Amino acid sequence: AQRVTQPEKLLSVFKGAPVELKCNYSYSGSPELFWYVQYSRQRLQLLLRHISRESIKGFTADLNKGETSFHLKKPFAQEEDSAMYYCALSGRGYQKVTFGTGTKLQVIP
């Protein structure tokens, strides 16, 4: 069974402070990991995926297989980063994508 855990329902940080949204997963094979974001009144959308090893809007995430984690990080939070963030996991091939329960990021001006 595959499982994604986001331990924080709400994370509040001040503008300019570093951000780390935690994500831990459970999967017996080689996982594909993603971060999705939902801004206020907008659709849920892909932010980044681990295979791309890219930085999107200043966010990065590194897959740590030893700790089974895929934390999302940004060195300096901006007000427009306030949103709901979901970590997601899938196996290789035609596998179901499993989402975590999400973390609401609140950036305080």
Added chain:
Amino acid sequence: GAGVSQSPSNKVTEKGKDVELRCDPISGHTALYWYRQRLGQGLEFLIYFQGNSAPDKSGLPSDRFSAERTGESVSTLTIQRTQQEDSAVYLCASSSGPSTAEAFFGQGTRLTVV
């Protein structure tokens, strides 16, 4: 259409009535998902369709909930004898298949049971 389309956008229904929610995925997407999002809460998985395989219904909360998909196109989520706790936003998503494919979400149907 270019994206995932859900209808209706909003639905207010009386407790005990049945409702049907519709999802039009992106053409060619073999995978389709339904999720529920209660106010202030995260995504709750309901059901997953992948091609012609048997759907994964493991997230359906009770036998009042059911969903169908016609081939690789439209899906309907039916809630029978609605209860107030069914009030939520119901989200549909589709993807082109392999796990590295991005899941595209619809705008959701906001269901209010009064």
